[in-house]
Amino acid sequence: MAGTLVVATALDGTLARSALELLGGARSLDAALGGGVAAALIGHGLGLVEAAEILTRHGATRVYRAAHPALTAGQTDAVLAAVAGVVRRTAPAVVLVAADTVGRELAPRLAYRMRAGLLTECVSLGADGEAIVATRQVYGGRAIATLAMSSRPVVISVKPRALDAAAADGTGTVEDVAVAIDEAALPTRVQEVVREQAERGLDDARIVVGGGRGLGGPEGFKIIAALADALGGAVGASRPPADAGWVPITWQIGQTGKTIRPALYIAVGISGATQHVAGVSGARTIVAINRDPEAPIFSLAHLGIVGDYREIVPLLTARIAAQRGG
Template identity: 35%
Template sequence: MANILVFAHQQGDFLTPGGKEALAFGSRVASSIGGEVRAVLLGTTSEQSAKEAIACGASIAYNVQNPLLAEYNVELYVNCLYDVFQQTNADMMVVSFDRMGKDLVGRLAARLHVSAITEVVDFKTNDEKLTWIRPIYGEKAFGEYETTRLKAVVGIRQKSQDITEFTENHIGEIIPFEYTVSKEEIVTKLVVKIQAALSDIRLEDARIIVSGGRGLGGPEGFSELQTLANLLGGTVGASRAACDAGWVPSNLQVGQTGAVVAPDLYIAVGISGASQHLAGITSAKTVVAINTDAEAPIFKRANIGLVADYMTVIPALTEKLKKVLV
């Protein structure tokens, strides 16, 4: 019977959507190949998130209570997850491939000497082989990758799993897990924390995103997008070109190498719509594009398109909305 260990990442007392997705995926694999899901929670002081992990399908939730783990540190997290994996004889580790997962998956797989499979959205089983499915070529195709043995660290693509079907009635056990480390042993130290985001709403959780690209011509344009986003109760995103230019912090980047988002409304302003950008917005419900170039690829993805200069459209739209909403 396979022992599938899931890193159930929590924020405060609750699991993150990514942590729940990883549990949902682990549960699907477990019921398909015959196995059980165990969750590992790092740095928790309350049992609330461990109970949630059990409601999400875990038969055991290992609660690693160490105050040094309260703050994310890649070195500590890899060491601790490695210990839990080895000591619980796990066969496979499932991790959400969110920002933290992108940091962890490769390092953990290297430590464990197992395969790392990233951006996984689905799987198939046949003849004791597992086939992992992940988008390739900027979502234009899906690749299938076989592993002949279970041992692997699997990174689940964000927003790819259904997390609506959990039941509070699932029964499981919370087991405290001892992980000891002294401050002196930690090589990587957090020196300073810099508040980078323009908004408190995480891109991955936002219902409305107003995103800007190189077409804004500079950082000033982003203040206008911020005003519009605030009015709509949303947040600001950006293309890689705008982030690379230093106009906004890189944590606002949407796309293949940035955040994968699934808002109800995505307003792309001065963004051409390169495949790498579109890879981050495949799950956006309604896309509005504002671009001066009628041939820009973003219009193929957009539900509503305006061939116009953003400098005329955004202030007019903001004024109109102020009258209606404020």
């Protein structure tokens, strides 16, 4: 095909949202470089029928659907075998993979198998002539590196939430591909999947309230959770609360945590270090509550409130709850 192949995963039975973001990136590359856009849909379960339809609607003109019960989040070896099968068949010039738990492991192994170039953890994609131009954070998030890749094939991993999702204006065809996986030969055995209850919703929440070291301890998170509840949003954190065990590590936002793109992000007791800001810069509106008027977060925030969060947050929560009630 010589165009761009998006690795779209549905490893828990439903299509990962990152697939639509990768399709957005693939379509912009295709507009500059041509060759077409296809998707390798990897997963299991009845949800793959709908997932394939979503992919064609969002711009994959051909979807190669690889279904097998072993294609789950803990089985990168199986996922690699399935993706490599589609790659052998389609010989794409560019393969886009989400830089998530599975993709971080998949991308280099796939690139090695394809004898391809590799760009990882990219946050933007474009083209300059024949070269693909991507950016990624370096030096702990303090600088952005611009990388140009002229050789093909190339595997590129893209951070979730970094690209805009593709528009739903396309049509395409779906082809089932056979996957030969010897489950007994897989080196990893998944025995139990434990999901953090509280993590649910942070990735896709329209409103996120983030708490930092300034909350002083786990009790502070109860105060901001009440605000998040009143707003119908989710709670996240900077790194110190996660490191200290005040909240699950999966709540961490930033360079080494999640990248989120909510409509509204409220940073409470967070100073605004570059490594934290790297995870929230895509938020449409940022509100900061901090008792230090010189805190760097205020230079990023659209609205800032200077003061002790223990006074401000309960007032805000009460006002919002009253408005929602009335």
